[in-house]
Amino acid sequence: MSITDGFDLIDPRPYGKHGPPHATWTALRRSSPVHRCHPPGYAPFWAVTRHADICEISKHPETFLNAPGIVVVPEDRPIDRSEGVGAMRTIIEMDPPDHRKFRKVASPWFTPRALGRIDAAVQKSARALVDDLAAGSGEGQCDFAVDIAAAHPLRILSTILGVPREEEPRILRLTNQLFAADDAELQREGPDRAQAMRELGMELYQLFSKIIEDRRANPRDDLASVLANGRVDGALMGPLETFGYFLITFTAGHDTTKNAIAGGMRALAENPDELEKLRRAPELVPAAVEEIVRWATPVNYMKRTAARDVELRGEKIREGDDLVLFYASANRDEDVFDDPFRFCVDRHPNPHLGFGIGEHFCLGAHLARRSQRALFSELVRRLESVELAGEPEWIRSSFVVGLKHLPVRYRIA
Numbered sequence: 001m002s003i004t005d006g007f008d009l010i011d012p013r014p015y016g017k018h019g020p021p022h023a024t025w026t027a028l029r030r031s032s033p034v035h036r037c038h039p040p041g042y043a044p045f046w047a048v049t050r051h052a053d054i055c056e057i058s059k060h061p062e063t064f065l066n067a068p069g070i071v072v073v074p075e076d077r078p079i080d081r082s083e084g085v086g087a088m089r090t091i092i093e094m095d096p097p098d099h100r101k102f103r104k105v106a107s108p109w110f111t112p113r114a115l116g117r118i119d120a121a122v123q124k125s126a127r128a129l130v131d132d133l134a135a136g137s138g139e140g141q142c143d144f145a146v147d148i149a150a151a152h153p154l155r156i157l158s159t160i161l162g163v164p165r166e167e168e169p170r171i172l173r174l175t176n177q178l179f180a181a182d183d184a185e186l187q188r189e190g191p192d193r194a195q196a197m198r199e200l201g202m203e204l205y206q207l208f209s210k211i212i213e214d215r216r217a218n219p220r221d222d223l224a225s226v227l228a229n230g231r232v233d234g235a236l237m238g239p240l241e242t243f244g245y246f247l248i249t250f251t252a253g254h255d256t257t258k259n260a261i262a263g264g265m266r267a268l269a270e271n272p273d274e275l276e277k278l279r280r281a282p283e284l285v286p287a288a289v290e291e292i293v294r295w296a297t298p299v300n301y302m303k304r305t306a307a308r309d310v311e312l313r314g315e316k317i318r319e320g321d322d323l324v325l326f327y328a329s330a331n332r333d334e335d336v337f338d339d340p341f342r343f344c345v346d347r348h349p350n351p352h353l354g355f356g357i358g359e360h361f362c363l364g365a366h367l368a369r370r371s372q373r374a375l376f377s378e379l380v381r382r383l384e385s386v387e388l389a390g391e392p393e394w395i396r397s398s399f400v401v402g403l404k405h406l407p408v409r410y411r412i413a
Contacts, residue, residue, distance in 0.1 A: 003027045006037025009047055009398070010072045010301075010324065012182040016396030020300065022341075025049050025329035034315045037324075041074050045303070045322040046315070049329040051336045051353065053312060057304060057325060058358035064304035064323065066360065067095050071399050072303055072324060077194065088201070090244040092252075092360060099359060102241060105230035106249070109223050112366050117221070118160060119370075125155040126374040130382055134412045141389050145406040149261035152375050153254045156367075161250055162211045162224035174204055175251045183396035185404065208246040223249070252400075253364045256298040257371055259395075259402025260354075263296025264289075264376065266406055267343045269386045274345045278380045281346075285380060288345035289372045294352035295343055297328040300401040302356070327353045328401070382413040 008014045008021045015021075028035050033050040048054055057064045070093055073079055091102045108114060129148050133140065142148070150172060158168050177188040177200050190196030215228035227245045230237045237245070268275040278284055306321045317323065330353045332340040337347075355362035362368070390407035 003032055003035065004037065004047075006035075006039035006042070006045065006047055009037065009326065010039055010042060010045075012396045012398045015398045015401060016183065016394050019394045020297075020328050020401055022328075022332060025326060025332065029329060029333060034313045034317075036315070041076070042072055043075060043322065045072060045324050046312075046317060048312075048323050048325050049333075051330040051333040051351075054325045054327065054330045054353060055357055057312075057323065058356065058360070061096055061099070061359040063307050063310060065095050065307050066093050066099075066302075066304065068305040068322075069093065070302050070304075072301075072322070088244040088247050089238075089240040090248040091363070092248055096359065101232050102237070102245075103363065105232065105237065106223065106226055106245065107363060109226050110363055110366055112370075115366055115370055118156065121159050122156055122371055122374045125152055125371075126378040129375070130378045130412065133410065134382065138384075138413060139411045141407065141409045143405050144265050144408045145258070145262040145392075145403045148375070149258045149265070149403075149406070150254075152261065153257040153368075153371055156371050157250050157253050160223040161227075161246065162215060162220075162222060163207075163250075167207065171207065171250065172254075174200065174207070175254050178204075178251050183404070204247060205243060208243055211246070212242060249364065252299075253367065255400050255402070256362075257368045259298035259400065260293050260296045260368070261372060261375060262403040262406050263298070264292035264372070265379075265386070265408065266388070266392055266403065267292065267295050269388050269408060271343050272385075274343055275380075275383070275386070278345050278376075279383070282377060282380050284346050285373055285377045286369075287348065287350070288376060289369055290350045290352065291343065291345055291347045292372065292376075293354035293368075294331045294337075294347075294350060296402065297331050297352075297354050298400055298402050299354070299356070299362075300328050300399060301326045302360070327356070379412075384411040384413060386410045 004024050008024055028047060028049045033053060035047040036044065037047050038044045048057065069079065091099055094102060129152055133142065154168055154172055158165065158171065163171055188196040188200050190199060211224050212228040215225040219225040219229060227242060278288055301324050304323045304325065306317050306319055306323065308319050310317045334340055336351060355365040387409050388407065389409040392403050393405040395402055395404045
């Protein structure tokens with residue numbers, strides 16, 4: 001009997017009910033690490049679940065392509081590449097040599113040294129949010145996923161991408177609609193999903209076009225100006241690539257960091273000894289953030305398409321076959337991590353794949369780390385206790401995975 005047909009690995013509905021399918025991934029790593037899946041309602045694909053195999057595939061972008069698409073979609077809802085969100089061209093869906101050319105537009109802005117320019121804004125956001133929690137008696141309840149985890153990266157990304165503060169609720173709504181298109185609470189309403197996504201693309205276009213127009217006329221020392229005036233081969237980036245850059249930086253940068261922060265707080269609430277370890281040794285926060293990213297793995301998977309016939313662990317991969325790289329499975333690989341299902345804030349070494357590896361290593365990894373370190377440093381310094389105040393709820397999404405609601409009860413200085 002087959003371990004899985006792949007439906008539970010890729011369909012959003014099981015994720016919304018139970019979260020990531022770790023039991024299935026564990027069985028696949030043990031018995032069928034490169035597993036042929038034929039999920040009902042989806043095209044067949046190979047599920048790749050071992051850390052070593054994902055690393056090997058990721059280091060060969062000439063053989064395993066991004067351009068055909070990075071997500072698995074239902075056969076009755078193909079992505080419309082002619083308009084809306086589907087027409088925007090992002091660096092994550094480019095292969096060499098285009099990927100390297102377009103990545104260079106923004107990569108200097110995301111180096112650790114360059115990011116020093118936003119340290120004050122990052123610290124200010126973290127402190128203000130924790131101050132809000134501490135207001136009054138310092139005891140209370142909140143939905144940490146909504147009130148803190150979503151608010152912190154939203155403020156930082158709005159600052160560097162030129163989104164006016166009054167537009168922050170709107171951009172939060174749009175990012176939720178993009179990455180949780182199958183979640184009844186978060187999805188965009190419309191007569192059908194295709195129409196809803198077209199309208200979403202138009203609204204994002206209207207939002208970013210104003211910023212691009214302004215930064216071309218009045219450039220500033222921010223990322224929005226870098227993207228609006230970015231050049232490739234001596235010419236300004238085209239509109240699809242420029243909008244795609246804004247789209248991927250804001251939406252991916254927000255939801256992934258938000259989900260890591262929410263997953264990290266849940267892990268600390270459920271592992272009070274680890275929280276106490278951090279309180280006694282706050283210098284462990286950088287290591288704790290790496291463990292949080294491993295533990296939560298907000299980007300659950302990426303799809304690749306074989307450019308030629310290859311063999312992987314004895315399986316014959318044919319040209320045109322899709323391979324789905326499950327990072328969340330790799331981050332629990334028993335061959336790489338000691339006691340992988342234990343949350344450990346001082347885990348070392350920790351070669352997690354939460355930011356990917358190789359050609360498409362996350363461009364915003366340093367920013368994500370910086371923002372999480374600032375928030376958790378502030379929390380660790382002042383948080384006296386935290387516990388779950390209700391059942392956490394998962395987003396109905398299999399691509400960017402995380403908690404929709406995280407009710408907590410806390411005491412904070």
